[in-house]
Amino acid sequence: MVNVPDAGGVPAAGGTFGDGRPGWLGGLGQVRNVVRQELIARQLGRHLPAAPARVLDVGAGQGTQSIRLARAGHLVLAVEPDPDMRDAFADALRAEPAEVRRRVTLRAGSVGSLGAATGGARYDVVLLLGVLMYLQASEPVVAELAAHVAPGGFLALAARTTTSALWRPAARQDWRAALAAFAEHDRALAEGRDMRYRNEIGAPARADDFGGLTAAAAAHGLLLERWYGVRIAVDPAELDPPPPADPAELAALLDVEERLGATDPYRQLGQLTHLILRSRSG
Numbered sequence: 001m002v003n004v005p006d007a008g009g010v011p012a013a014g015g016t017f018g019d020g021r022p023g024w025l026g027g028l029g030q031v032r033n034v035v036r037q038e039l040i041a042r043q044l045g046r047h048l049p050a051a052p053a054r055v056l057d058v059g060a061g062q063g064t065q066s067i068r069l070a071r072a073g074h075l076v077l078a079v080e081p082d083p084d085m086r087d088a089f090a091d092a093l094r095a096e097p098a099e100v101r102r103r104v105t106l107r108a109g110s111v112g113s114l115g116a117a118t119g120g121a122r123y124d125v126v127l128l129l130g131v132l133m134y135l136q137a138s139e140p141v142v143a144e145l146a147a148h149v150a151p152g153g154f155l156a157l158a159a160r161t162t163t164s165a166l167w168r169p170a171a172r173q174d175w176r177a178a179l180a181a182f183a184e185h186d187r188a189l190a191e192g193r194d195m196r197y198r199n200e201i202g203a204p205a206r207a208d209d210f211g212g213l214t215a216a217a218a219a220h221g222l223l224l225e226r227w228y229g230v231r232i233a234v235d236p237a238e239l240d241p242p243p244p245a246d247p248a249e250l251a252a253l254l255d256v257e258e259r260l261g262a263t264d265p266y267r268q269l270g271q272l273t274h275l276i277l278r279s280r281s282g
């Protein structure tokens with residue numbers, strides 16, 4: 001059953017994604033998103049329990065990962081505050097076979113009031129992929145999500161770290177932007193706040209300190225099991241071209257990114273950092 005209540009008024013709890021929505025939706029078929037979604041799926045695949053697992057996808061957006069997981073037999077509750085994003089999700093879901101559609105429930109809802117969508121249930125897998133950078137602070141979000149992870153389950157968090165926020169302009173040889181990023185980094189440190197930046201899709205965003213994020217997770221009973229970089233070699237291009245048309249070229253690109261994303265020092269430069277945070281069993 002696909003459940004798409006019309007609750008367009010659900011507040012985004014201070015989320016800053018709205019400015020970036022057109023850029024995000026417009027870039028779904030381009031190489032950056034193709035690599036991002038495939039890499040996140042491969043990395044998640046190393047940790048998922050056997051189907052059917054209970055999955056909560058928070059800020060599910062257009063539903064790429066929710067739908068992939070439902071295709072693999074998992075049962076997904078997808079929560080998304082933005083009505084346009086829910087429409088994109090519902091459109092994608094309509095194209096799926098009935099047995100996949102039946103495994104997905106899509107609800108309006110937001111970080112900050114997740115209980116209204118989940119009823120406080122716990123899940124084997126909780127996803128927060130590419131959402132944290134649009135929220136004001138990480139610790140309360142991690143606390144709320146941790147309360148939704150079943151004993152022995154995990155939270156998968158894809159976030160932007162200060163390392164990548166500093167590295168991207170330098171890698172693109174935009175020296176002034178790189179210096180400005182370092183200045184903002186130092187200012188944030190002196191002021192005891194997180195670093196801010198404007199991201200590729202034009203939205204104001206926030207970078208997390210890796211150590212701070214894992215410490216916040218540990219304080220809420222979630223221990224770092226493994227972490228990966230997402231988009232390392234493919235990111236520096238100024239433009240976001242379509243993926244290679246030659247399937248063998250695309251397959252090679254994805255395999256290289258997978259290796260880089262699982263290996264130091266390369267994974268530290270990933271444009272997203274994907275953390276698998278496991279709850280203690282029982």
Ligand SMILES: C[S@@+](CC[C@H](N)C(=O)[O-])C[C@H]1O[C@@H](n2cnc3c(N)ncnc32)[C@H](O)[C@@H]1O
Nearest residue numbers: 012013015059060061082085110111129130131
């Ligand atoms: C960059 S998209 C990522 C979508 C999807 N998770 C993915 O990885 O493909 C960011 C999503 O976060 C959602 N979002 C923004 N603020 C949120 C909040 N307070 N609670 C839940 N989701 C939020 C946006 O509406 C948007 O769909």
